[in-house]
Amino acid sequence: MSPLDRKLLRDLWRIKGQATAIGAVIAVGVLLLVMMSGLITSLDETRRAYYERYRLADIFAPVKRAPQHLLAELAAIPGVNTVEGRITGHALINLPGLDIPLRAQAVSTPDFHTPRLNDFYLSAGRAPSRERLDEVMLLKGFAEAHGLQPGAVLDVTMNGARHTLRIVGLAQAPEFLYTTAPGELMSDDARYAVIWMNTQSLAAAYDLDGAFNEALLSIGRDSQPQEILNAVDRLLDPYGGFGAYGLEDHTSNRFISEEIAGLRATGSAVPPIFLAVAAFLLYIVVSRMVEAERGQIGLIKAFGYTNLETGLHYFKLILAIAAGGAIVGCLLGILAGRALVDVYLLYFKFPFLIFQLEPGSFITGFTVSVGAASAGGLLVLRRVFRLTPASAMQPPAPPHYKQLGKMARSIQSALDQPSRMVVRRLTRQPGRMAGAIAGIAAGMGLSVAMVGIMSGFNEAIDLTFNVVDQSDLSVTFNEPLSTTSLGNLRNIPGVMDAQSIRTVSAVLRYGRNRHLGAISGLPPNSRLYRAVDRSMGTIHLPTGGIILAEPLARILNARVGDVLTIAVRESRRPTLEVPVAGIAQTLLGAPAYMDLDSLNRALGEPNRMSGAYLRIDSAQQSTVYRTLKDMPTVAGVSLKRDARNALQEQMDMGAGAMRYIMLAVAGIITFGIVYNAARIAYAERARDLASLSVIGFTRSEVAFVLLGELAVVTLVALPAGSVLGYYLSFAVAAGFSTDLYQIPAQVPAAGYGAAALAVLAAASLSGWLVKRDIDGSDIVSALKARE
The missing domain is CATH 2.40.70 (Cathepsin D, subunit A; domain 1)
Structure with missing residues (x-):
């Protein structure tokens, strides 16, 4: 090992606290990049495999009533590979103990073969028998929400008639990854069900013997989807077609696509912010290290090392910190991505999981983190190249104290000696103080933006369900009724x-x-x-x-x-x-x-x-529910409180759950920035502080000289961080918003206060850690350092 490499290891050990804090910031950025990339890739690959294995249709064509022979004409359309006709219909499930009937969708299964398209995954029990018309399969999520198992009996209303059906199996299906009742956006397993029955049973229930009301089509890869959609509509129009649509417009697929798009937007916008902050911190640390080691740089060059070799030594220091943080971030990103994929497995009801990492994310994360750190380091290395051995071995010119402004001198005259030292340090090195302020402001800006997102999610829910929607429940009819029916609803007691x-x-x-x-x-x-x-x-x-x-x-x-x-x-x-x-x-x-x-x-x-x-009237809600339940024209009843709870759960489990991770990350970064500022200031002034101890200053006074500087810098950074966080919240809110929900960029006054308290807490903890080092420092060793 060369002498410079041994010096590199000693330097890393000497600044291990700062290096760890900076590495943690880099690790967080890479963690988010790897985690989001792996999460997106895994969800996309699991969805693709699920669709392929269970043959999800490419085109859905609902129709009022079409004869079975029309399926042959649909199959003859150029580009169509497979056609399947089925029967679907709206249903109501009456569960014991519930006043409100729960909405469901009934779906037919072929009598003599497995479905050629839109197959189902049997998770428990068996499929309905062709001979038993009262057997059904139930969507697994709904069954688990109500504790239903194979063998249970359901009271179901279909097409105005009540049926007693027996559950023989629980199923999942790719077309029902995200289930919503008609007219609603929020998925809630407890409020919407899917029932699979054999075709003969549903045909009798909905008066569709020898007919179908939905056609499913798969198409070739080289086909023209829009031309096929137009051809399907032309064939189904005479029979009351409602307009064919592709998989991209299917409700379940659209919601999953939006979720993945939201994750992709968040993953591309947030990690670069953390990496930029890390690069800035590295620049400050290395630049001050170079300034503090002018004498060592001069000696290294005097012993014959070239500018390139000397610069490469400090560049290796940058690379070691950046590479270490990137490696840790990659490993933690794998663990975090794997954990979040399990959450989405429950959220979207996938029956299996294909966890797949994107190799490019490791390369991108490592390259970007090291590149961002190196960019700041290269600016510092210019100083190393400019230093000659003679000038480097001379101490830098002392600051000119008489250049202090009149206001600064008047302030110092009213202060005690330790306070005057703090003021002189702040006023004679404004560049360094500005860098420290900018770093702490960046950390607070991240905290403010994350607190704003937390408030934005709550604001979205509050405005939706308290301002836009001021009702208690909504009623959906089987078919459009005369507006005079509104009087019947108003006459219901309650x-x-x-x-x-x-x-x-x-x-x-x-x-x-x-x-x-x-x-x-x-x-x-x-x-x-x-x-x-x-x-x-x-x-x-x-x-x-x-x-x-x-x-x-x-x-x-x-x-x-x-x-x-x-x-x-x-x-x-x-x-x-x-x-x-x-x-x-x-x-x-x-x-x-x-x-x-x-x-x-x-x-x-x-x-x-x-x-x-x-x-x-909440006192008569049971009466209202029972009356609506007995009305044959009512297709479903939705309570606003249930919809609100479903939205809250979705925001907490989906991409919205990332806001908790981001808030924790922002707190870690804020502490890392403040701690680095304190450690850098201590490293620069170790000899000065030791001298103060020698001439009689108490430990508290010595600590005040250093920590007073940190306190002033932190307090000045608070308003700057608030302004930065305000504007940053707009970018972060846009990253979290999707077509499903929009998150307003709203930071309440309490949000700024919470972020400020987080920064002050980080500063207090950092100050305590640095004071502990001051109290345990070796005064003799510090005084031996060459000025």
Whole structure:
């Protein structure tokens, strides 16, 4: 080992505290990069394998009623590989002890063969027998939420008739990874079920003997999906087709894709911030080390080492810290990614897991971390190259104390001697103080942004369920009813107010952009559910125009005044040309709103509603629930508190759970930055502090000289960090937001206070650690250091 390499090891041991703190910051950045990359790759690969193994369809074509012979014509479309017809329908499950019926989707299984498309994974029991018409399989998540096992009996209402069915198996399926009731966005295993029955049973229940109401198609890789969709629609239109759509528009797949996209956005935006902070810290540490070791650099060069060899020595120091942090980050990233994938396995109901790491993430994380650290180090190495042995072996020129400003001198005259030392240190080296302030401000900025995200998630839930939706429950009907039915709902004992709504499925297009969603028709002066602007004021819906939510306007790239082409997928399926009349603020989903009367006129069905929002007396809620349960026109009832709890759980388990990790990471980084600032200041002033001890200063006074500087720097950094965190919160909020939910960048006053307390706590702990070193330092060794 060369002498310089031995010196490198000694230097690393001497600054082990600082090196560990900087390495931890780098490790955190690489950890997030590797963890997010592995998580995204694993979810994507598990989804792909699940879809392939159980043959998930590429195209879904719902229809009112189509004869079985039409399947042969669908199979003859160029590019179509496989066609399967099936029966689906809405159902209600009545469980003992529950006043509200739970919604379900009934799905047929072939009588004589396994499904060629959209197969299921049998997790318990067996499939329904062809001979037993009362046997069903139940979605595993719903069964577990209610403690149902094979052998249990279900009371199910289908097409207005009640059936007693026996559970013989529990199943999972790729098309039901994320299950939501019609008209809802939040998945809740306890409130929505899927029932599999043989075709003969469902055909009898829904009066579809010899017919199907949904066609499933798989297509070739080189086929043209849009051409096939158009051909399918042409064949099914005479039979009441609702519009075929591809897998990308399937509800379950869309939610998973959004979750992966959110993870990808977070993974690409946040880790570079941590790596940039680490590079800045390395620059400060190494630059001050070079300044402190001027004499050693001069001696090294005097003994014949070249500029390149000397510079390479300090560059190795940078690489050792950066590489060590990157390696630790890679290992921890694997563990963290594996743990989070298990969470998503439960969240999205995958029956198996393919954990797969992305090799490129290790290379990227290692390269980026070392590259970022090296970039700051190269700036320092220029000083090493410029130093000649003669100039390096001379101590730097002492600071000129008389250059202090008049204000600084007047302040010092009112201070005691230790305080004057602190002021002189701050005023005579403003560059170093600015660097320390910037580092601590960066740490606080991260903390402020993370606290803002925590508040943003809570704000999204509060505004959605307390401002936009002021009802207690919503009712969905089997088919659109006359608006006069609203009076029947108002007459139910315990109902205090009711508001009608009509929701229709539609494809919205503007230019080349399209979105498969829904239009909500709201009455004038909506009270219980309304469209709101940025200030949360009610938007009065105009006649003949449409109001788009901000996320939907971004998807379509549409502005006020643009004319949308809307292909309605229900009723008579008209195609409408509607101008955009305004933009609404929403934090959940991407809705579109129209005036209820205008929407009904456009559909050619005046005075119709598909559901209602109710506000009820909590003392009579059981009466309201039982009355709604006995109404044959009611397809489902959704309680707002259940939807709110489902959203909260989803935000805590999905990509939103990352905010807790980010908050912990921000705290670690903040401590690392503050601790580094304290250690660097101590390393620079070790001899000065030892001298003060010799001339009679007490240990407390010596510590005050150093820690007073840290206290002033920390306090000055707090407002700067607050401003940085405010702007950083917008970038982080955008990374967490998806089409499913939008997180506002909102940092409450308490958030700034919490971040400031975290920085002050980190400063106090760092100060205590440094003071402990001061108290245990060897005064003689410190005084032997050459000035």
